[in-house]
Amino acid sequence: MADQDIKEVIKERYGRIARGEAVFCCPTCGPTVTDQCLAVGYSEGDLRLVPELAVLGVGCGNPTGLADLKEGETVLDLGSGAGIDVFLAAKKVGERGRVIGVDMTEDMVAKGSLLAEQHGYGNVEFRLGYIEHLPVDSASVDVIISNCVINLTLDKLASFKEAHRVLRPGGRILITDLVTASELPPDVRASAAAWADCLAGAMEKEAYLETIRRAGFSTVTAVSESSYEGPGMDERLRGKIISVKVSAVKDQ
Numbered sequence: 100m101a102d103q104d105i106k107e108v109i110k111e112r113y114g115r116i117a118r119g120e121a122v123f124c125c126p127t128c129g130p131t132v133t134d135q136c137l138a139v140g141y142s143e144g145d146l147r148l149v150p151e152l153a154v155l156g157v158g159c160g161n162p163t164g165l166a167d168l169k170e171g172e173t174v175l176d177l178g179s180g181a182g183i184d185v186f187l188a189a190k191k192v193g194e195r196g197r198v199i200g201v202d203m204t205e206d207m208v209a210k211g212s213l214l215a216e217q218h219g220y221g222n223v224e225f226r227l228g229y230i231e232h233l234p235v236d237s238a239s240v241d242v243i244i245s246n247c248v249i250n251l252t253l254d255k256l257a258s259f260k261e262a263h264r265v266l267r268p269g270g271r272i273l274i275t276d277l278v279t280a281s282e283l284p285p286d287v288r289a290s291a292a293a294w295a296d297c298l299a300g301a302m303e304k305e306a307y308l309e310t311i312r313r314a315g316f317s318t319v320t321a322v323s324e325s326s327y328e329g330p331g332m333d334e335r336l337r338g339k340i341i342s343v344k345v346s347a348v349k350d351q
Contacts, residue, residue: 113204136154141161145161175244176246177243179225180202193222201225230248233265244274245272259310268350270349308345326341
């Protein structure tokens, strides 16, 4: 399948989720969106802090829980969706800080922007764009977070190079994502549906970490990882999909 076709399938899928026409269903999570969020690391307190309609259950972790965000920082969320992590970050950086969410799905950007306006988030902004070509100025961001999105990009090296470009010297990233422990079956790699499910685009773990290094980052560390599987998973993928949290730094 052509790259553009894969992008359109992903955009269509997540557009339907933003409009409430579909829900994201991962194999490790529970029957409700709240259950899904709790299963990947959010607390009930986290969910109470953000607009209810921003909680879509599409992540594989809670990057704001590990990013050690500080008051006054500028944060960029790659693939922000309707904004759950944007809004959590906005609470942590305060009025002197700023949070930018970038997403390639128009419905997600519109939903996040509306929620920010409705709930009075003056330090939040959503922008339409691709992670491989970020609509963000160079050296303008202190921290980058992302939640199960880089696996959806077709050019991961370009994505991490863009992350490196927009970070200020000394800036850092904290990303939760899916990677693989071994090669996936060819039919899974070729499946647009498996791409949209965050599976087909996942890189092998060590190659993923090396890609971040090649983009210019240092101190690239897999902070934690866990198996990503459950009763709904293709049996051929059991033991092969890993949810990983990765931190890295842009040198001064």
